Each structure stands twice: as C-alpha cells, then as structure tokens.
Amino acid sequence: MSATSTGDKRAYDVVVVGNGSLGLSLGLTLARRNVRVAVLGRPHRPWAASSAAGAMIGTFGEVTTTLLKSEFGRTKLDWAHQAATLWPDWLEGISPESDGSELLTADGTVVMLNAVGVPEIDTQNFKAIRKTLVDYGEKFEDVDPEDIDWLDAEPTGRPLQAIFLPREHAVDAHALLDRLEKAFVAEGGTLIPELAIRVDRAADRVRGVELESGTVLATEQLVLAAGSASQTVLDSVPDQAARIPRLISGYGVSALVDTEDGTAPRSVLRTPNRAFACGLHVVPRGEGQVYVGATNIISPEPRETPLISDVLFLLNCGNRQIRRNLGESGLRTIQVGNRPVALDGMPLLGETELAGLWMMTGTYRDGLTLSPLLAREMTARLLGEETSVDLEMFRPVRAPIQPMTREEVVETTVTHMLATGYESNWSVPVEWPFTIEHYLRVAYTRIADEFDPLFTPPPELLASSRIHPSIAKALREYYAASHAASGA
Helix, strand or coil, X not given: CCCCCCCCCCEECEEEECCCHHHHHHHHHHHCCCCCEEEECCCCCCCCCHHHCCCECCCHHHCCHHHHHCHHHHHHHHHHHHHHHHHHHHHHHCCCCCCCHHHEEECCEEEEEECCCCHHHHHHHHHHHHHHHHHCCCCCEEECHHHCCCCECCHHHCEEEEEEECCCCEECHHHHHHHHHHHHHHCCCEEECCCEEEEEEXXXXXXXXXXXXXXXXXXXXXXECCHHHHHHHHCCCHHHHCCCCCEEEEXXXXXXXXXXXXXXXXXXXECCCECCEECCEEEECCCCEEEEECCCEEECCCCCXXXXXXXXXXXXXXXXXXXXXXXXXXXXXXXXXXXXXXXCCCCEEEECCCECEEEEEXXXXXXXXXXXXXXXXXXXXXXXCCCCCCCHHHCCCCCCCCCCCHHXXXXXXXXXXXXXXXXXXXXXXXXXXXXXXXXXXXXXXHHHHHHCCCCCCCHHHHHHHCCCHHHHHHHHHHHHHHHHHHCC
C-alpha cells in the first residue's frame, strides 16, 4: 500500500481517529504491516472509555442471559473467547524487554452471587456464567464464599455462591495504553495530538480528514475508532450518519483507592452484570491500591466530570458489598469513562457506504477485551485480505438490530429498574415493589409502542429515553431513516 499521492508530507495510507485501546491497537497492527498510518487524539483522552476502565480481559464473567438469547450476543461471546487466547502473545508483542505479564494486575476472577441483587438478574446471570463455562470446556472452580481472599462484605451483602475463573485476568489500563503508544511509534506510526472534526470527501469517497487546528490530512482510508466521540466526525457526513445507529455514551465512574491497611485482593472480585451495568467489581492495581468500578448511565453526550450521586453510589456499593473498611481508605482519584453505545446496542464495524470511511466502535463494554482480535480483523479488511471472523453482521449502515422482542425488552427494562432500587439499598414497604413493577411495565410498554410499530430500543435506552428527549428524538429519526431505506 502506498501513501496517497498528493505531494503533501502529511498524507497517509490510513488515518485512525481515536487513541484508545481500539485505535492504538489498529494503528499498531497496520504499522507492523508497513502501512503509513496516523492515530489521532488528544493525549489525555477526553471522553474515552479505555483510560477509566478496570480493564478486565475476561470472557465468561460478562455472560448474561440476554447475551445468550440471540445470534448477535453469542457471536460477541465467541469473539471475546477468541480474543482471550490472543492476549498473552499480544502483551508480549508490545513489551520489548519482557513477556508483558507485568501489565497484569489480577490473578484470575472471582464471580460472586451476593444477596443485594434480584434473582431474575443476578441468580440467572450467575447460572448462565457457570453453564457457559461448562459448554466451552473452560476451567473454573466453585469457591466457598467464606474463603474468598480480602472479601469482608456487610452481612446483608455477603455472597451466597462464588466461582473462580483462573484464566480471566485484568491489566493496568494506563500502562497498557502507554505501552501501545510506544510500540506504535517504534513501528513507524505517527501520533497526532489533535481531534478530528470533519471528513473531507470528494463525491462518493473519502479524501482526508480535517483536524481541530484546521489542518487537513490526506488519506483514502479513514477509520472512526474514537468511541462515542466518533459521532462528531460522522455527523459531518449526514447522508451516512442518518442510516447508522447514532453513538451515545454509557457514562461511568470508577475510583482508584489506596486501601486503609495497605492490602489488596489477589484476584478480581466481581458480581454478575446487573442493573443496566457491568456489575460491581474491585480490581487489584498494585500494592495497597484497588480499582472500584463501575457505574453505567446512558447519556446523550460524553461526560468529562462525574456526578456526585454516581460517586456516592459506587463507593457505597464497594463499602457494603466488598469490604467494610473500604470507607476508611484514601480516595486517590475518580475516573470518568464513556462507553460507546450505538442506538441498537451493537458494534459498528466495517466500511460505510462512503468509500474509504470505516467504523470501529460501538463496542460498549467489550472494546478493550476485543482489541487484539478486532485490530487483526479490521487490518485484514483495510488491506483487502481474507478475515477470520465475519464482521458483516455489525456493518455500520443497517436497520436496527433487534435481539429481543418488544415484550422481552419491556420486561428486562422493568426488572433492571427494580434492581437499581435494591442495589441502592432502598427502603420501601415489602408489597410496594409489586405496585412499582406494574406501573413501570405499563409506562415502558406505552413508550415502546409510541416509538415505532416495528423497532424497539435496547432496555437501557428505553429507560433513558424517558429522561433524555434527545435520545428519544435520535431513535425516532434513525427508525424513520431505516424504514425509508427499506421502502417500508
């Protein structure tokens, strides 16, 4: 592949918008193939997900009943399983003087079923994790909750069951990104510390990208891999943006904590995914420090600062459900991340209908885990080679993906909303949740029916659309564009 022949020294074969785990991984994989590639992004990564992540690189701890119900979810599970096998060589490949194991911060993962959640989510997801481990022939062991190292939950938050996943580790996200940057530059890649703002096009194909400084980089292959912030660049191509599910943010907060007694668990301690989020998790981050994560709130736009209510909720959960003296520890920093969420909840992977404009985002909670696999597959696509996995299922220009029926979406939304109450330690008369459940079901059914006769948003978007009119508006516009494209 040769550089675009414009005579401009700032011409590249491929420009990658986004310097998080996905963007840097793609840039590195391309640079190793002698592709002239630039990666764009401000060094402090505003709005990113990677830099605030617990960076758990597991597969089975993320399994849920809803994931397993559809072909789309099972495909994502298979990809995560494949990616997990790539990580040891991937870490070694970006570590010039070691095997990369020093980037690992946790020895395996303990998944706990505790008494805080609701059986329809926590118990069923715990069972789904265990069954999927068996189905895949993956190693695990049942653990007596009383034997879990470092755990000291309050009595009403103690675990009822637990399993240990010896192959599900975590990495230091900040150290990983630093290592990826150095490896990328060492392979001849170019880092440009600016944001992209506009696609430069000539009729029906890409010819470059404009930066916030006004500079235009020449390229015929532009990849949007900036998470939820990719939407700003995509909006400069309105004919494409209208038919691609809009990116919004799964905003979350996490905390780095210096423990009061200078200790930390050996393994990740986590619950199953629940209450629209990725479950409560505590990840060791070196001697005497832990990562506590993470909340997940759907937001129309990426956030840079945390809400006090989310910080209080997170730290209270960690204190109650993991370790009772966590509240006596030092709060080193609060981190904010923005998971890229497409309006149908599924990844955006591949070329758009504008030749040379590619998307590699919408991965929600899976981007860092999948980064070695997706970097390899997207590199093959960009170079016109055969791929090992079929990305076509998640092509960017598409009708909304519907993995659940409307009734299933409504029921899931209602259950997760109730679960947020229990996790927040609400105190209501014992019979009230039945009444609340009834009226939530009525309300969410009405909202879903009003959106569209055919399409229904994912549960977390159905819930957030009631709060954020801009999300409701984006959903209606996307559904209308999909109907127009199909002639319906």
